[in-house]
Structures are given as structure tokens and as C-alpha cells.
Amino acid sequence: MRTLVFPMLFGCLLFKQCSMPTEAVSPESVRQKTEDGLRQYFPHVHAAVDPQRHAILALTCTANIGRSAIEKMAPMMQNDPDIGQLKTLRVWGPAIGAPTYKYLFLGFDEYAIGLDVDTWQVSVLQGERIIHGYQHMYAQTCELSSRSASTGD
Secondary structure, eight states: OHHHHHHHHHHHHHHOOOOOOGGGGSHHHHHHHHHHHHTTTOTTOEEEEETTTTEEEEEOOOOOOOHHHHHHHHHHHHHOHHHHHHHHHHHHHHHHTOOOOSEEEEEOSSEEEEEETTTTEEEEEEGGGTSTTHHHHHHHHHTHHHHHHHHOO
């Protein structure tokens, strides 16, 4: 596959005669694909994409998931083929003028799993290390208190 992509990309750059589907990797498209991919595991997920910081933050909108459970989930991010596409985008994105993402964060109420796309290393971080006011933002975005009261989650 890569052997076919490189000559095509080189030809496009050299002759500037083909249009690459950059809308497929637009921040809105990446946000939607992130939510769609995670919804089977986290039905109330909310994602945000920040091209300037090269980061994607997906809030799982779950409550009371302990650090040990999160640590067990962390290695799964490295093996997910959809997440692997971020590596490809990181390499080829600049050539087609698409934003690239160095960081993917999967957020829980207190902690987040962080994936550095360049090194492919995962770590579990306090949410506050990602964004100041993380827990408040998480609760507000996920509307945890109202959802818990109304659905029994």
C-alpha cells in the first residue's frame, strides 16, 4: 500500500494537479470519527480537537473508573487500528496540508490516558496535567450530575 501511495503523492506534489481529500482529515471530521469509534465503548463520549496544540481529547463521560482499570486500558490504545491512522496522518498530513495530531487523550473523570503519536508511548495522567480545571470541565461537558440523577448511571 505504501509503495502505491508515495508515487501518487509525489506526482500530486510535483504537478499540483490532483486534489487530496483534506476534508476527510479536517478537525471536525477527526472529532466525529473519534466519537464514532469510541461510542461502542463509551456511549456518552464527547471529543474535542485542537489543531494548534496538535491534540485530540475524548471525554468518556463515565464516572468512578479507578486508576487501576484505566492503566489496564492504556495499552489497548497502541493496538487499535483506527488510532494507528493518526501515525499515518502525522507522516503524510503536512504533504497534503492537513492538520496532524501528536497527542490523543482518552479522559475519565479524574485521569486520562495519553498517547504520544510520535513515540507511540502511553501514560496515565491526572486530568489536571492536561487542562487546568479538567474535572470541572469534564463534569460540565458530560453533565454527569444530571445524567446520574435521571438515568441511575
